[in-house]
Amino acid sequence: MRRALLYGLRSLRAGPLARFLLWSAPEALPAAVAGLAIARAVDDGFLAGRPGVGMLWLAALLAASGAGAFGAAQVYRRLGDLTEPFRDGLVRVVVDGALRRATAGLDHEGALARLTHQAEIARDSYAGLLVLVRSFAVTTVGAVLGLASVAAPVLAWVLPPFLLGLAGLLLSLGFAARRQYAYVRGDERLSAVAASTLAAARDLTATGARGWAAERVGEAADAQARAEKALAWVTALRVLCLAIGGAGPLLALLAAGPWLLARGVGTGAIMGGLTYVLMGLRPALGALAQGLGAGGLRFAVTLGRLLDAADAPPADPPQVVAGGGSAVSTRGLTFAYGPHAAPVLRGLDLDLREGERLAVVGPSGIGKSTLAGLVCGLLTPGAGTVTIDGVDAREARGQRVLIPQEAHVFTGTLAENIAYHHPGATAAQLDASIDAVGARDLVERLGGPSAVLSPAELSAGERQLIALARAHLSPAPLAVLDEACCHLDPAAEERAEGAFAERGTLIVIAHRAGSALRADRVLVLDGEEAVLGARDEVIARSPLFRDLLGHWEHDAQIHPAS
Structure with missing residues (x-):
């Protein structure tokens, strides 16, 4: 995983990355303003008998949402400037590695799957991770700052279960990575067996070996199916972490409601805290759990496999045999x-x-x-x-x-x-x-x-x-x-x-x-x-x-x- 992460970071280019991050600022506005606007609209507006003030705060939230949507559109427009150079570089690595392994007499099984299917998986997963990590960071930072501005006691009840769920999610990635690796290896094996069988189709038909060929491909397909079914346990872990980090803060804040009211925290502040949890932290953690548990692991394992398969000792330059030919x-x-x-x-x-x-x-x-x-x-x-x-x-x-x-x-x-x-x-x-x-x-x-x-x-x-x-x-x-x-x-x-x-x-x-x-x-x-x-x-x-x-x-x- 570490190697894949470092490769992905090295592939980032400063100019496109700066423009990509610059447009994240307006997208952070809804996450930062949502709870605060709700709290002020309730406490300073509607409960204080000033509905006009409440409506102004809600209008400010609507304007922030519009600015965030515009920023998100600009982010996606600039995503290709980061992902396409990454894919081009990865294809060069895969092709060069396959040729060097072949000329060095090493195993190069699955090279076709790496060049086509897995390289595309890595590119798409890379794009998804860039959007995912940026969105999680923007939403979480905005929500935490908003919670602190609404009422610090609310933040104290919300943050611990959220961090506990996040930690569990990150710690479960090792188990999930092993499952994903088994799936990728099965994909390579199936591709190699199918390619070699198709290449020999005429000879297999002529010699009556079609049954053996079908059995050989079927065994590889069954092995890949078993590896894919094993990924179901990864989903169970993601659900557990999301329950702790997503539902935990909500339940904690609801349970602490009487305690917070007794200490002077207003109803609007509690509603604002609930808004940050329901519209910010919980969806952000859910997206991160889904993204890391699927696209993130797929990226790390697939890219790691591609880089490992590309490793081979440099081949000695071929020498022409004296005499103008070989026997x-x-x-x-x-x-x-x-x-x-x-x-x-x-x-x-x-x-x-x-x-x-x-x-x-x-x-x-x-x-x-x-x-x-x-x-x-x-x-x-x-x-x-x-x-x-x-x-x-x-x-x-x-x-x-x-x-x-x-x-x-x-x-x-x-x-x-x-x-x-x-x-x-x-x-x-x-x-x-x-x-x-x-x-x-x-x-x-x-x-x-x-x-x-x-x-x-x-x-x-x-x-x-x-x-x-x-x-x-x-x-x-x-x-x-x-x-x-x-x-x-x-x-x-x-x-x-x-x-x-x-x-x-x-x-x-x-x-x-x-x-x-x-x-x-x-x-x-x-x-x-x-x-x-x-x-x-x-x-x-x-x-x-x-x-x-x-x-x-x-x-x-x-x-x-x-």
């Missing part, structure tokens, strides 16, 4: 999505030499993307091994770069996007990679390397070109293209694949005949056996490959490249 080897490689599912890959032996180009072909759901994930260390083999230059693929950090079908482009300059894996690249290196993959026309059309990108305005093919240039500039000597050119025309695909083949070892998940026919060797997966060899050899040995070539040629005739 890939698998021995008895077997993988299945679950203990009772049929293996997607079974006993695969493969040797890929430095600088060699391999095309992996086969029908949808047969395990091509699974093989790419295993080579890149994203999946753990059920049996067997996969190594890059003799090192386990999961430990071969910086030795491979994966370009998936759905390319990601983030908001920032074009140069920042392309140089993401090689931040120290020179302008000449950046230009060389842009030209190599055929992205020069796109770069010029967008306004050059310094142009700021809006990812939503880019087409799928444009995003793929940017991702290809980014991967080409990466120092990683092994590139894996998992249908990374599917949104490009065949000529652009040929140019991009040629650029990667020249820079090092290349594995292409083929979706067109050209990728397979240009490769040094072809690996055909059909669910039963793997056929590996040179193009002509595989054509002779694999009926499936011959069928795929015929299908690709037929499809190209129906849908010729533009």
Whole structure:
């Protein structure tokens, strides 16, 4: 909690914060004036036989309420100036932490939930806390000052139970935080399980593992549901604290009424005290109890989790292997999505030499993307091994770069996007990679390397070109293209694949005949056996490959490249 609080305080900017607080002054007027106006209207006005004076005091209360409403509107108008910079900074922390953990070989489960769902929770909770704490402070200070001005004995009866309820509320936050943490962890787990299951949907369907996948997601969902039900105890604690600090002062003041009257405290003063309790202290404590017990804990636990997950030792810069490529080897490689599912890959032996180009072909759901994930260390083999230059693929950090079908482009300059894996690249290196993959026309059309990108305005093919240039500039000597050119025309695909083949070892998940026919060797997966060899050899040995070539040629005739 302390870490989250310090991060939130450091995120505040002086100028917007000053304007935010400045407009709190008029909002404090109703809280400070309400009880005093009631007391004077009763004692000096209506009970004294001067109704005009009483009406003037009530008019003053009405004017104070109008000023408070105007101040509150200005406060909300300036809230975004504080919360949006907080969210932007948090997104940078989450993305940077996830990438550093991944490159350091650490667990990065739940990164998607942290970047989307939890970052938004933290931002919304942060905004709510700013309004809540400011409102509680304004209302409480105004009410206490008003009570002191009406009658000090009234304040002596009201303040102790109010402070007791407030103390109980603050002391209960530790218990509530543990419950909230369990809920957030369950949310991360459910997001990670659902994302990995959806990503492997084709392979799961092809191997008959849909039942296992549903059971796996269901277990994560049940765990999150149990954590959410446990939060019900937090509500019970909030109700108890509110009863002590909210109803306690009211009951104390009513019970002390005869004692106060006997000591000269007027009826109006007692009514004013009741007004401060009913319109000030009690609603303020109720709002604080609700806000801290819900939004406050959600903010502290979620933000704390985000910051903890972002911690990772700095990764060593990747080094290019001498020789212009990496050697890939698998021995008895077997993988299945679950203990009772049929293996997607079974006993695969493969040797890929430095600088060699391999095309992996086969029908949808047969395990091509699974093989790419295993080579890149994203999946753990059920049996067997996969190594890059003799090192386990999961430990071969910086030795491979994966370009998936759905390319990601983030908001920032074009140069920042392309140089993401090689931040120290020179302008000449950046230009060389842009030209190599055929992205020069796109770069010029967008306004050059310094142009700021809006990812939503880019087409799928444009995003793929940017991702290809980014991967080409990466120092990683092994590139894996998992249908990374599917949104490009065949000529652009040929140019991009040629650029990667020249820079090092290349594995292409083929979706067109050209990728397979240009490769040094072809690996055909059909669910039963793997056929590996040179193009002509595989054509002779694999009926499936011959069928795929015929299908690709037929499809190209129906849908010729533009």
